[in-house]
Amino acid sequence: MKSLLTTGNRQLSTLLRVVCGLLCVLCGPISSHALDREAFTFTLYDLEVRVAPARQWLEAKGRITLRNDSAEPQRVATLQISSSLDWISLRAGGQPVQSLTQSYTSDVDHTGSLSEALVTLPQPVAPGQTVELEIAYAGIIPADSTRLRRIGAPASVAARNDWDQIGESFTAVRGLGYVAWYPVALTAASFSDGNEVFDGMARWQARHAKSEARMDFCRELEGLTGNLPRPVLNGEELPMGDLAGGAVGRKAEEERPAVCRRYRFAALGFVAPAFAVGNYQTLRQPPVEVDYLPGQQAAAADYAAAVPGLEPLVTDWFGPLRRELHIIELDKLEAEPYESGAVLFTPLGTAERKALEMALAHSLTHAAFDSPRLWIDEGAAHFAQALAVEQQGGRAAAIAYMGNQRPALVEAEASPPVPAAPGTTPDTTASQSLISSADAVFYRTKAMYVFWMLRDLLGDAALQRALKNYRAADDKAPAYLQTLAEAQAVARKSLEWFFDDWVYRDRGLPDFRIAAVYSRPALGGSFGVTVTVENLGGAGAEVAVFARSEHGQVSERVLVPARGKGVARLTIPEKPNEVSVNDGSVPESDLANNSAPVPEKPE
Numbered sequence: 001m002k003s004l005l006t007t008g009n010r011q012l013s014t015l016l017r018v019v020c021g022l023l024c025v026l027c028g029p030i031s032s033h034a035l036d037r038e039a040f041t042f043t044l045y046d047l048e049v050r051v052a053p054a055r056q057w058l059e060a061k062g063r064i065t066l067r068n069d070s071a072e073p074q075r076v077a078t079l080q081i082s083s084s085l086d087w088i089s090l091r092a093g094g095q096p097v098q099s100l101t102q103s104y105t106s107d108v109d110h111t112g113s114l115s116e117a118l119v120t121l122p123q124p125v126a127p128g129q130t131v132e133l134e135i136a137y138a139g140i141i142p143a144d145s146t147r148l149r150r151i152g153a154p155a156s157v158a159a160r161n162d163w164d165q166i167g168e169s170f171t172a173v174r175g176l177g178y179v180a181w182y183p184v185a186l187t188a189a190s191f192s193d194g195n196e197v198f199d200g201m202a203r204w205q206a207r208h209a210k211s212e213a214r215m216d217f218c219r220e221l222e223g224l225t226g227n228l229p230r231p232v233l234n235g236e237e238l239p240m241g242d243l244a245g246g247a248v249g250r251k252a253e254e255e256r257p258a259v260c261r262r263y264r265f266a267a268l269g270f271v272a273p274a275f276a277v278g279n280y281q282t283l284r285q286p287p288v289e290v291d292y293l294p295g296q297q298a299a300a301a302d303y304a305a306a307v308p309g310l311e312p313l314v315t316d317w318f319g320p321l322r323r324e325l326h327i328i329e330l331d332k333l334e335a336e337p338y339e340s341g342a343v344l345f346t347p348l349g350t351a352e353r354k355a356l357e358m359a360l361a362h363s364l365t366h367a368a369f370d371s372p373r374l375w376i377d378e379g380a381a382h383f384a385q386a387l388a389v390e391q392q393g394g395r396a397a398a399i400a401y402m403g404n405q406r407p408a409l410v411e412a413e414a415s416p417p418v419p420a421a422p423g424t425t426p427d428t429t430a431s432q433s434l435i436s437s438a439d440a441v442f443y444r445t446k447a448m449y450v451f452w453m454l455r456d457l458l459g460d461a462a463l464q465r466a467l468k469n470y471r472a473a474d475d476k477a478p479a480y481l482q483t484l485a486e487a488q489a490v491a492r493k494s495l496e497w498f499f500d501d502w503v504y505r506d507r508g509l510p511d512f513r514i515a516a517v518y519s520r521p522a523l524g525g526s527f528g529v530t531v532t533v534e535n536l537g538g539a540g541a542e543v544a545v546f547a548r549s550e551h552g553q554v555s556e557r558v559l560v561p562a563r564g565k566g567v568a569r570l571t572i573p574e575k576p577n578e579v580s581v582n583d584g585s586v587p588e589s590d591l592a593n594n595s596a597p598v599p600e601k602p603e
């Protein structure tokens with residue numbers, strides 16, 4: 001479970017970036033001019049999807065509503081599905097529309113390519129106006145990791161990450177960013193180009209934050225009897241209502257009986273529809289539900305049993321659970337877990353209770369707390385994982401846990417900024433700010449540290465109150481969280497400097513060094529120690545400074561501004577022999593210069 005949700009994207013993108021330097025010529029997008037693929041927002045999907053596992057088959061038909069969110073009237077709408085699927089029918093107002101279908105190279109799909117339809121609309125759609133299209137498409141969804149293999153990822157890495165497929169015995173398929181099994185429209189993105197794929201997905205998510213999908217999802221039975229394997233999706237399940245042709249949830253069409261379920265996805269910016277079909281049994285143990293495969297009952301019970309020990313921690317920090325945690329088992333033990341809000345697709349391995357708690361704290365936080373901002377949504381969930389480790393093993397264990405993720409952050413902060421367009425100057429300070437970054441190491445790891453530092457700045461109770469006052473719907477300005485936090489701070493102390501250095505701008509990391517130390521005997525045999533800490537980095541922080549003697553240590557927190565100094569004045573009961581700065585709770589670029597001996601005589 002270690003890799004869960006922490007460094008996956010980053011490792012992958014780093015690996016791919018390295019490998020791809022040699023192979024970029026293979027990965028470049030097909031150029032297309034004068035076509036704005038991202039002009040339309042898909043505001044509503046209303047689809048019936050049928051899956052036939054025995055044939056690896058998926059077919060879908062229904063309606064989609066597109067809104068022109070560009071500034072220009074649009075005559076052509078772009079619709080993209082995975083390259084293993086084919087368009088069958090495209091109509092508007094009941095009439096076939098003219099369209100050009102082509103293969104379009106892009107790494108947003110596991111096949112590395114999309115079946116793209118360029119649909120000529122009956123009339124131009126003005127900015128802000130919508131158009132409804134009737135669509136049908138079908139094809140197979142086999143396991144495919146072309147996009148990773150062609151840039152040199154080892155087969156095992158590719159299989160671990162791109163595990164999506166419709167298979168005879170087990171099916172699991174994710175949406176945007178993995179398999180375009182419902183139509184999307186994105187400008188081509190390649191893993192060989194920095195964060196292009198993740199940036200493209202982030203743009204899509206932002207545009208589709210309020211988009212909705214309704215799906216009748218059917219699993220064809222194909223001769224199956226008895227226990228009917230049911231599809232499971234990561235959306236809200238609705239009653240079947242008028243869909244049921246005969247028995248509830250069963251539908252016979254063209255003599256192909258199926259088990260159907262109806263799902264609604266209320267905010268596609270946050271949840272990419274994903275489905276799994278397997279011989280699932282369900283373990284319901286509120287607030288958790290585990291869909292597990294045959295023989296996995298004990299593992300499912302372990303997962304469910306890890307939740308009660310976590311629930312008080314999560315609700316203390318983030319408020320009551322708003323939804324259940326839903327765990328859906330993946331059949332391959334090596335598959336990387338995939339999270340979608342409070343739904344977690346994961347292999348159910350044997351793991352110790354502590355490891356399970358650490359992993360599940362993440363998804364349980366998503367069940368209690370939502371934010372439209374990636375860094376807050378994911379940062380809070382990773383922060384909760386560190387809190388779970390702290391609950392088990394104390395503060396030092398939590399800091400060590402965060403410290404395992406620090407090298408990736410140091411590396412990311414040291415990476416050159418995304419190249420700027422020709423003729424412009426690269427913006428080295430705003431490109432990876434937490435409010436705009438689509439790079440997982442920033443919105444996960446750096447954001448986790450930011451929450452931990454806020455906690456140390458404000459105290460637990462104050463940050464807990466601020467988080468409980470947080471309302472996703474009210475988060476309309478980047479400074480919203482800062483305002484909530486300042487309202488709870490002692491004496492309303494300003495946090496502007498902190499948010500400016502860590503959230504609104506990317507100023508890199510601090511680098512503390514001990515600039516000067518001196519100690520002198522004080523009253524009653526104790527010693528006064530004065531420690532000057534210098535920050536060589538671009539981000540300021542409040543950091544702990546320690547003085548150690550043979551039998552103990554004392555500490556004080558000091559604010560050390562970027563490229564500035566801070567002074568700690570400590571009193572220690574016996575002769576100090578060493579001072580140091582930073583217990584590891586502030587991520588910094590160089591930990592090698594953080595301690596110094598205390599000189600025998602004052603300098």
Ligand SMILES: [Zn+2]
Binds near residue numbers: 362366377381
């Ligand atoms: Zn998450």
